[in-house]
Structure formats: C-alpha cells, structure tokens
Amino acid sequence: MARRKATEQEPAAPRQRLGSVIKRIRDLMRTDPGLNGDLDRLPQLSWMLFLKAFDDKEQEWPVERPDYQPLLQENYRWRTWAGNDRFTGEPLVEFINDDLLPRLRALGDTSTSADLASKIGHVFQGVENRMRSGYQIREVLNEINKVDFTSSKDVHAMAELYESMLQEVRDAAGDSGEFYTPRPLTKFIVQQVDPRPGETVLDPAAGTGGFLVETLEHLGMERAESVRERRDIERSIRGIEKKPLPYLLAMMNLILHGVDVPQVESGNALALLRQSASPATQVDVVVTNPPFGGAESPDVVKAFPKKYQTAETAWLFLTAILDKLKPGGRCGIVLPNGVLFGEGVGTRIKERLLKECNLHTVVRLPDGVFAPYTSIPSNLLFFEKRADGRKAEQIHDIGGWATRDVWFYEIVPPAGSKRYTKTKPMRFEEFAECTAWWGGRGRDGRVENDRAWMVSATQLHEAGFNLDVPNPSSGDDLAHRPPHELVKELIETEHEILAILAELQSSLEATR
Incomplete structure (x- = not known):
C-alpha cells in the first residue's frame, strides 16, 4: 500500500494546534480597547485559562475522589457561561464584572487558608476583567474552549507556550521595576540543591513559580507512574507570593505543569x-530569589528577634529561612x-x-x-x-x-x-x-x-x-587594567544603556 501523504484533514500536533489558538487569542485581545500590552493581556488570559482548567479538573476529580463536591454553583461553572455561544455582548461583560468575579473573590473569605475555595478566592483577589467588548470576550472564550486540560498532551503543550509568554511578561514587568529569576539560574540552583522524593521544598518568594516548576521537573513529575506518586510530589512543593499578579501567574504555571491544587499561599512571606x-x-529544602533593596514594614520587622531586626528584606528572608529549615x-x-x-x-x-x-x-x-x-x-x-x-x-x-x-x-x-x-x-x-x-x-x-x-x-x-572575598587569581581589577580598556568598556556600556532607553521609548510611544 502506498504511504499516505500528510493532508490538511490530519489533526495538527498539540503544540502547533494550541500555538494557533494562543496566537488567535492574542490577536483578538490586541483589538480590545481595554487591554494595553502584555502586562494586561497575559493576566487576562491567565485567569480565563485558570477557570477552564479548574472546570476540566472538576469533571475529573469525582472519579478520583468519590466524595468531591463541586465548588461553584452551576451558573458560575465555566462550562455553563463560557460554553454558551449565545452568551455574548454587554450581558456577558456585566455577568463577569458584576457577578462572576465578585463571587470568586468572596471564596477567599473562608476561614481555612489551605482549602481549595480559599486558594481560588486569593487567586481572584487582584483579578479584573479588562476587556470591554463582550463580543471579543466571546471569541476568546470559544478559542480557550479548544484546550482540553484533561489531555496530558494539551497540558504539556500549553505549559511550553505559557512559559514563553511568561518570559515576555517578565521582560515587560522589568520595565516597570520588577524582574524575575532567569531560567538558567533556577535550573542550576535546583540541580545543585538536589531536592529528593519525600522532601518538602519551599520558595518563600515564588514570583511566577519558576523555582517550583523547576523542582517539579527535577523530581520527575512528568515521569510519575501513578496518581499517588503525582500527589506526593504535588504536596511536597510549596510557595508564598505577596503580589496578586505573580500569584495568579504562578498558580496557572503550576496547574499547567500538572499540579491540580498548587500549595502556594498568598500573602507577605x-x-x-x-x-x-x-x-x-x-x-527540607528552600530554593529562592527573595526581593532585595526594599524595606519592610515596622510591624513585620518587630516580629523578628531584636538582634536580627532590619528593614532590608534580603536580611530578613535569610533570617526567616534559617528558622524555616x-x-x-x-x-x-x-x-x-x-x-x-x-x-x-x-x-x-x-x-x-x-x-x-x-x-x-x-x-x-x-x-x-x-x-x-x-x-x-x-x-x-x-x-x-x-x-x-x-x-x-x-x-x-x-x-x-x-x-x-x-x-x-x-x-x-x-x-x-x-x-x-x-x-x-x-x-x-x-x-x-x-x-x-x-x-x-x-x-x-x-x-x-x-x-x-x-x-x-x-x-x-x-x-x-x-x-565579599575576591578571586585571588583575578587580575581584572580597576587598579591594574589599562586606561584605554576601561574607556572602551565605558563606551560600550553607554551604548547598551542608550539602546535600552531607545527600546523603552519606542514601547512607550507605541502604547500612547
């Protein structure tokens, strides 16, 4: 039999198919007047993906947990409102802004911060719907409905796509005074600390979840052969994040890497x-890049032993970690x-x-x-x-x-x-x-x-x-380097700074 040639009718690979979905969503979001740049678009996409993923998981969990009860009433479940093609326009915007999001935020009022309802409530504390067009929202929802979070192939492909988008939002956030740990650093630190199965691992400054995701990969989350093994790895990974946007992005990042209920707390670490x-x-293990150069509030500082009290966050994190290990x-x-x-x-x-x-x-x-x-x-x-x-x-x-x-x-x-x-x-x-x-x-x-x-x-x-012990073998100190080399380096640095400023100016002009 002749070998069949690839045709347009053959299903595309998950990475290719979902890449097209994400591109379509981002194109739609660019035309909505309420969104301005990646710092608006990725959070908007993230909370929508979060609800779709949660709804897909809720349909799976009763099989694994016979006593599981749905967290949301029927009309607030994704499949009900987002799955209805005829629900669009201004009524859709009003439902999201005035009913759905307030209901989700209220889940954070539960007394137990570790329970699922409270975690979802904390995810949505800082969430706003920035899209103004209900018709654009409907088109975005229809695209998101093409993602199947019960499919390991779809989840894996989405995780890769999401990480590339996180890199973009990290770059954009850096221009606003925030920056995140480069992936090579997280990978190296986790590799050398070497978390092992059965150990508890904490990142008290979780950001968008880079260290936690790297730890999951190090522990072999994707290679886990049973539900119990996966659950053990999930429960061993813990994080804390203070700011609402990174917290949302971290929760979504972990979900896309196979964690059903991320053990990440929202609050001042x-x-x-x-x-x-x-x-x-x-x-057992702490892997982290805490904020430094900032100042902590007096009430938090006073909670530390007097001899270690300081407003510098890096010192306080180091002190807290010594106690936490x-x-x-x-x-x-x-x-x-x-x-x-x-x-x-x-x-x-x-x-x-x-x-x-x-x-x-x-x-x-x-x-x-x-x-x-x-x-x-x-x-x-x-x-x-x-x-x-x-x-x-x-x-x-x-x-x-x-x-x-x-x-x-x-x-x-x-x-x-x-x-x-x-x-x-x-x-x-x-x-x-x-x-x-x-x-x-x-x-x-x-x-x-x-x-x-x-x-x-x-x-x-x-x-x-x-x-601060210098390398005794290094001869690259200012006192011994030739003047022409120092001047050349200063000029190169100035060119780099000017290029960065020009890029920033272009970005600002593009958003006017």
Missing part, C-alpha cells in the same frame, strides 16, 4: 514565615553583594549562618545576569543546616561552627564579553564547568583553580564575617 516558625512547619535541611538562594559585606545586623546574621549552617559554596555571578532590570551584582549561596539543630547562642568557639571552610566559585561571561545583556543573556550551559567542579552530592574532589578558591571560617571570623 516574612509575616507568614514568622507566624509559622515552629519545628512542625519546617521544610529542618535540621539537615538545604538551601540555595540568590543574594546581592551587599549581603556579603554588610555590617551591623548583617554581621550578626552572617555569624549565625556560619554557626548554624555549613555555608559550603558561594557562586559569584558576573555583571548583567539580571540585565537590563538591575545592575546590582549578585551571588548564589548554598548551605546546609546542622543536623543537631543547635542554635548560634549555644556555640561559643570556631571549632563548634557548622561551617569550617567556604568555597567560592566565579562564573565568567563567554569569551569576548564583559557582562551579560538583555540581548545576550546567561545560558545554562555556562554553568557546566562549575557543575563539573562541584563534586556531586558529596562535593568530593574540589580543587582551587583560577575560578575556585577556599576561605576558612577562621579567616572569615577575623575579617568580621565579610563574605
């Missing part, structure tokens, strides 16, 4: 961590240079870190990793809490510290580059040499080289707990 600072709520727990965290050399309260927190945890590795990142949103140099700190759970106050000499030596490793940009930029970002492959040097789970066989050096706890104590 520092306040929530202090409220639950008991051994029963401790976790179980004995033997592990952490990978992004922190700015200021934390390494900070004094006063910072010195006390670093002393506590070295006493209670084995700070085994500091990875020094090059300039531009978070370009163009911030030029603040940053570092990755990896540490393990001591197994005996002893507190800093119980340890009085260096011999009893959990940290004996700290290894530093310097990541450098590719040859020919001094820093990363928005157009030439960091790639995961650039961590390959560090991964090879790392020495696996046991960190065996580490040696000093032109990128790696070791400093003893005694040296750090004598230096006043200053962790």
Whole structure:
C-alpha cells in the first residue's frame, strides 16, 4: 500500500494546534480597547485559562475522589457561561464584572487558608476583567474552549507556550521595576540543591513559580507512574507570593505543569514565615530569589528577634529561612553583594549562618545576569543546616561552627564579553564547568583553580564575617587594567544603556 501523504484533514500536533489558538487569542485581545500590552493581556488570559482548567479538573476529580463536591454553583461553572455561544455582548461583560468575579473573590473569605475555595478566592483577589467588548470576550472564550486540560498532551503543550509568554511578561514587568529569576539560574540552583522524593521544598518568594516548576521537573513529575506518586510530589512543593499578579501567574504555571491544587499561599512571606516558625512547619529544602533593596514594614520587622531586626528584606528572608529549615535541611538562594559585606545586623546574621549552617559554596555571578532590570551584582549561596539543630547562642568557639571552610566559585561571561545583556543573556550551559567542579552530592574532589578558591571560617571570623572575598587569581581589577580598556568598556556600556532607553521609548510611544 502506498504511504499516505500528510493532508490538511490530519489533526495538527498539540503544540502547533494550541500555538494557533494562543496566537488567535492574542490577536483578538490586541483589538480590545481595554487591554494595553502584555502586562494586561497575559493576566487576562491567565485567569480565563485558570477557570477552564479548574472546570476540566472538576469533571475529573469525582472519579478520583468519590466524595468531591463541586465548588461553584452551576451558573458560575465555566462550562455553563463560557460554553454558551449565545452568551455574548454587554450581558456577558456585566455577568463577569458584576457577578462572576465578585463571587470568586468572596471564596477567599473562608476561614481555612489551605482549602481549595480559599486558594481560588486569593487567586481572584487582584483579578479584573479588562476587556470591554463582550463580543471579543466571546471569541476568546470559544478559542480557550479548544484546550482540553484533561489531555496530558494539551497540558504539556500549553505549559511550553505559557512559559514563553511568561518570559515576555517578565521582560515587560522589568520595565516597570520588577524582574524575575532567569531560567538558567533556577535550573542550576535546583540541580545543585538536589531536592529528593519525600522532601518538602519551599520558595518563600515564588514570583511566577519558576523555582517550583523547576523542582517539579527535577523530581520527575512528568515521569510519575501513578496518581499517588503525582500527589506526593504535588504536596511536597510549596510557595508564598505577596503580589496578586505573580500569584495568579504562578498558580496557572503550576496547574499547567500538572499540579491540580498548587500549595502556594498568598500573602507577605516574612509575616507568614514568622507566624509559622515552629519545628512542625519546617521544610527540607528552600530554593529562592527573595526581593532585595526594599524595606519592610515596622510591624513585620518587630516580629523578628531584636538582634536580627532590619528593614532590608534580603536580611530578613535569610533570617526567616534559617528558622524555616529542618535540621539537615538545604538551601540555595540568590543574594546581592551587599549581603556579603554588610555590617551591623548583617554581621550578626552572617555569624549565625556560619554557626548554624555549613555555608559550603558561594557562586559569584558576573555583571548583567539580571540585565537590563538591575545592575546590582549578585551571588548564589548554598548551605546546609546542622543536623543537631543547635542554635548560634549555644556555640561559643570556631571549632563548634557548622561551617569550617567556604568555597567560592566565579562564573565568567563567554569569551569576548564583559557582562551579560538583555540581548545576550546567561545560558545554562555556562554553568557546566562549575557543575563539573562541584563534586556531586558529596562535593568530593574540589580543587582551587583560577575560578575556585577556599576561605576558612577562621579567616572569615577575623575579617568580621565579610563574605565579599575576591578571586585571588583575578587580575581584572580597576587598579591594574589599562586606561584605554576601561574607556572602551565605558563606551560600550553607554551604548547598551542608550539602546535600552531607545527600546523603552519606542514601547512607550507605541502604547500612547
């Protein structure tokens, strides 16, 4: 028999088919006067996708959970209002704005913050329908109805498409003063911290869920062979996010990666961590990039022990994480240079870190990793809490510290580059040499080289707990570099800044 040629009648692959659906939706949204740019369009699409996914799941759950009762009344279920082709125009807009969204927000008033109703209520606390045309909304709903969230192929394809859209909204959000952790960093941190099945993993600054999604992939969520195995992985992943938009995006991101009911809390992480600072709520692993450079409210600061009180969020997150980790727990965290050399309260927190945890590795990142949103140099700190759970106050000499030596490793940009930029970002492959040097789970066989050096706890104590230790092999300091090279680099930097400003100006003019 002759081999049949591909025809237009053959169904398209899920990625291709859903890519066309998303493109059609975005084209429709661009014509609606209420939406202005990706910072409006992706949240609008996200809450609609969320309700479609939830409705599809509600039709599945009674099979897995015979006692499950639908959360929403019939007229508020997606299949009822979004599935009705004749429900359109102004009546549809009025229903969404005046009835549906207020009803969903009210679910957050339930007393138990961990239950499903409350989680959905918190998702919709900051949600608004920004589309003005009920006819455009109807067309968008009809496109979303082509997505089947009970199909693993559709979910997988949507997850890939959604991640690419998240990257776009992260870029747009960066122009508004927010920035998110680049995927290569989340992947490397999770890889090196190495969460294992059965361990609880927390990101207290979850953002759009990048660390949590990376952890799911690391734990093999897609390879889980049973419902029970998937549920165990789901329950082990936890997050906290303060801002409504990232919270919505994180919930949708996790749902698209196979999590039915994401264990992400909405609220001020520092306040929530202090409220639950008991051994029963401790976790095995923390992977995070907390906000830094900001100031926390006095009532939150006062909830911390007096000797560790500071308005700087990065210090407070580090302190809270030390309390949140179980004995033997592990952490990978992004922190700015200021934390390494900070004094006063910072010195006390670093002393506590070295006493209670084995700070085994500091990875020094090059300039531009978070370009163009911030030029603040940053570092990755990896540490393990001591197994005996002893507190800093119980340890009085260096011999009893959990940290004996700290290894530093310097990541450098590719040859020919001094820093990363928005157009030439960091790639995961650039961590390959560090991964090879790392020495696996046991960190065996580490040696000093032109990128790696070791400093003893005694040296750090004598230096006043200053962790801002430069690479002794580096000759790239300002005092020894030729003037013509410095001038050339300054000119290149100015050109990069002008290009970014020109791009921003074009974006602003396009939205006028």
